Structures are given as structure tokens and as C-alpha cells.
Amino acid sequence: MSGVRRLGARWRRRRPLRTRLALAASAAVALVAVGVCAAAFFVIRYELLHQLDLSLTQSATRVVQENRGEGPQIIAGECRFLSAPACAQVVPADPAADPEAAYLLPVSAPVREVAAGTRAPYFSNVTRFGHSLRMLTTPFGDGRALQVALRADPVERGVRQAAVLLAAVGGAGVLLAGLLGYAVSRTGLAPVARLTSTAERIAATRDPRHRIELPPGPPGRQDEVTRLAASFNTMLGELEQSVSAQRRLVADASHELRTPLTALRTNAELLARADRLTPAQRERASGALGRQIREVTGLVNDLIELARDEEPLPLVEEVRIAELTEQMVAMARTHWPRVPFELETGPGAAEAVRPGVPARLARLLTNLLDNAAKFSPPDAPVEVSLTAYGDGLELTVRDHGPGIAPEDLPYVFDRFYRAEAARALPGSGLGLAMARQIARAHGAELTASAAPGGGALFTVVFGGEGP
Numbered sequence: 001m002s003g004v005r006r007l008g009a010r011w012r013r014r015r016p017l018r019t020r021l022a023l024a025a026s027a028a029v030a031l032v033a034v035g036v037c038a039a040a041f042f043v044i045r046y047e048l049l050h051q052l053d054l055s056l057t058q059s060a061t062r063v064v065q066e067n068r069g070e071g072p073q074i075i076a077g078e079c080r081f082l083s084a085p086a087c088a089q090v091v092p093a094d095p096a097a098d099p100e101a102a103y104l105l106p107v108s109a110p111v112r113e114v115a116a117g118t119r120a121p122y123f124s125n126v127t128r129f130g131h132s133l134r135m136l137t138t139p140f141g142d143g144r145a146l147q148v149a150l151r152a153d154p155v156e157r158g159v160r161q162a163a164v165l166l167a168a169v170g171g172a173g174v175l176l177a178g179l180l181g182y183a184v185s186r187t188g189l190a191p192v193a194r195l196t197s198t199a200e201r202i203a204a205t206r207d208p209r210h211r212i213e214l215p216p217g218p219p220g221r222q223d224e225v226t227r228l229a230a231s232f233n234t235m236l237g238e239l240e241q242s243v244s245a246q247r248r249l250v251a252d253a254s255h256e257l258r259t260p261l262t263a264l265r266t267n268a269e270l271l272a273r274a275d276r277l278t279p280a281q282r283e284r285a286s287g288a289l290g291r292q293i294r295e296v297t298g299l300v301n302d303l304i305e306l307a308r309d310e311e312p313l314p315l316v317e318e319v320r321i322a323e324l325t326e327q328m329v330a331m332a333r334t335h336w337p338r339v340p341f342e343l344e345t346g347p348g349a350a351e352a353v354r355p356g357v358p359a360r361l362a363r364l365l366t367n368l369l370d371n372a373a374k375f376s377p378p379d380a381p382v383e384v385s386l387t388a389y390g391d392g393l394e395l396t397v398r399d400h401g402p403g404i405a406p407e408d409l410p411y412v413f414d415r416f417y418r419a420e421a422a423r424a425l426p427g428s429g430l431g432l433a434m435a436r437q438i439a440r441a442h443g444a445e446l447t448a449s450a451a452p453g454g455g456a457l458f459t460v461v462f463g464g465e466g467p
Helices: 002-014 017-066 109-116 153-188 190-205 224-272 279-306 321-335 358-375 431-441
Strands: 073-076 087-092 122-128 131-139 144-151 317-320 341-345 353-356 382-389 392-398 444-450 456-462
Touching: 017 087, 017 131, 017 144, 017 153, 087 109, 109 131, 109 144, 131 153, 190 224, 224 279, 317 321, 317 358, 321 341, 321 358, 321 382, 321 392, 353 358, 358 382, 358 392, 358 431, 358 456, 431 444
Parallel strands: 341 382
Antiparallel strands: 073 087, 087 144, 122 131, 131 144, 317 353, 382 392, 392 456, 444 456
């Protein structure tokens, strides 16, 4: 038995889903068609026999009424013809009382029992005169039984004709069920076939730009398979964007790393011939090598930070934003001594706390402050403001530099993007991208805009909940 189940499971695995669905649908419809035909056959057969039995009962009643008090005898014997009345004979319970003439209908022990009153009336099928007869045996009174018979071959012929007709209808129904099952499976699984074909094409070409063609219709009235195809198209769009972003990141990172790596190689080769250099030249080459190593290290660390989408939950704690901002502003004053930093904390903001990773939030603030200081003219202040409103908290960082050009504004948070005015300044173009990622990981949103009167304005809005 287990072997049969294994063979059945192996057969199902080797057959396409369309074939299995067509077979299942065909089998279900065929079963219904065969069941209906079988039920119709039994109903027709029952009704035809029931009508014949009613005719026999009526004939028996008429014979009893017309021949009351008669002894054993043959009352009518022309039932061999279809248009003749029923054959009828009266049989006594005692065989010794039988008439001299032979009975036309067969007399058996159950007939004597009915005559004696020990058996209920019954119908039976007999063959007489070369024809099939339907016979009713019923009590006649005074120890006698009445046998009435009619030709049954017309009823049997009608039953056979009904069986042939219903078998033909059932066979046509099974054939139609097969055709409909195939059509249903082909039509219903067409989106699945397109989805499979698209997935196989993507696997073969590694190109996520392919899409599944969806049937026309309003979005709210799509079936489940169409919604699956639409979801697959959406997933392909996300995959395409992810692949494009990955390729762009690799290309940008390669471009950014090429210059410092070339400089590292040059300085390393130069220091390899240190015996030919003066002490001053060795000092300059060693210092340049150290700066370039730090630059490459910082760039690699930034890439690693950007590759992390979520904050580590074990490091999340309640952070007082105002206190952290004050610490980062004080650190920025040390790093940028020629740039004045002004911090303003509004009412209620000093006590505001948010769940987060302190080191990551500090990195967010450091990136914004360094970016503002980098573009600020000497002695022009960088204004930092922290304001509380309702359940929210808003942090703004504004500089008085050249600001952000309108054509650069949509791209300031892209990885490695650097405006024309910033290409001569130090940096890799990852600071603002990292700042936005950290903000979103903490349930905040970082935006950039042009400040009134000139300069750039960066705004971090913390919601009521953190990561």
C-alpha cells in the first residue's frame, strides 16, 4: 500500500500542474455526470416498473370484482399479445383442489402460501409464451390466490433504451468534462505559466527587467493568480532597483577607491626606495601615506555602515537627544575651531528621550555638523536648533555657505554624490547618505532644503516611536 502511495506521489511530481489540474477538474465533472446519469437510469427504471405494477394491481382488482365467488380456474389467458388484457388465474392453497386443465402461469410453493394467507402479496418476473412477464400474486379469499401477469418486455426494452441513451449522454459528459478541464486549466494557469516563463528567463539571463503581462481590467477586480503576477512584477521592480543600486554602489566605490589606492601605491613604492630620499622627502611621503590609509579606512568603514540596514537591538537604549546634541556640538567646536557653533534648545526639548543606539545617533549628528562646517565661510556660524512639539522632536542644522543648488537637491542623500562645489573639498560623499539611513533606522526622517537668506538647512524629525 505504501508503494502505491509512493508511485502516486512520484507520478504527481512528474506531471505538470496544468495536467494535474485538468485531470482533477475532468474527474470531478465526469463523476458528477456519471452520477447524474446513473441516478436518472434508476429513476426511469423504477418509474417504468412502478407503472407496470400499478397496471397489474388495477387488473387484479378488476378480476376480483368480476369473479367473486368463483373457484380455481383460468380467467384470462391472452397476455401473450401486447394489446390483450392481463392473464389471470385463481390457485387454491391445496393442490388437490386444482382444476383438471393445466395452469397458464407457473404455480410455485410461494403461490400456495399466499393462498393460505401465510405470505404477503408479491411481484415476480417469469417467462411464458416466449416472452418476459411481470406477475402479481395476491390473496383471492377463501384459501385461494390470484395470479395476474402482463407482458414486461416493452418495459425492459424501454429500460435498455434509457440505459443506452444515458450511457451515451454520460460518455459525452465525460468527454466534455475532459475538454472543459483542459480549457479551464489552460486559461486559469496562463498567468502562472507566464510567471514561470518569466522566472526561468530571469534565471537564465540574470536580467530582472522582464515583467509578466497582466490582463486588462480594474485593479480591484483581479483574481488571485493575477494579483500574484502583479506582486511578482512588484518584486521584480524592487529586485531591479536593488541590482541597479548594487551595481551603482560598486561602480561608485571603485571610482572613489581608485584615487587613494593609486596614491597609496605610489607612496609605498616611493618609501621602498627610502635610501634614495632625503629625510624631508621621507617625512612627506610617510605623512601622505598615513593620511591616505586613514582616508581609505574611513571610506571602507562608511561602506560597512551603509551596508547595515537595521540597528542592533541589544544596543538600543533611551537616549536624551538634547544632551547628545550638546556633546556633539562641543566636539565639533574642537574639530572646527574657525567655525562658531550655536546651539538653541527649545522648551520641553531638553528632557526629550528617544530609543536608539547612542553611537549611531552621534554619528548622525557628527555627519550633519561636519557637512555644515565644511561649507561654512570662516567665522560664519552653524546654527543648531532642537524643538519639541507634541510627541515629536525636531532637530535642525543650518549653515551660511553657498547652499544647495536646485538641481542637486534631489540627490544630496545619494551615495557618493558630490555637487560641483564640493568636489574640491575632502570627503567621500557618503556622510549624508549614512545620516539618512541612521535617521530612518531610528524612526526619524532627514530632509534637506535651501535656508532662507542663503545656506543649507537639514532637518531631522523624530516621531513618537523609535526603531
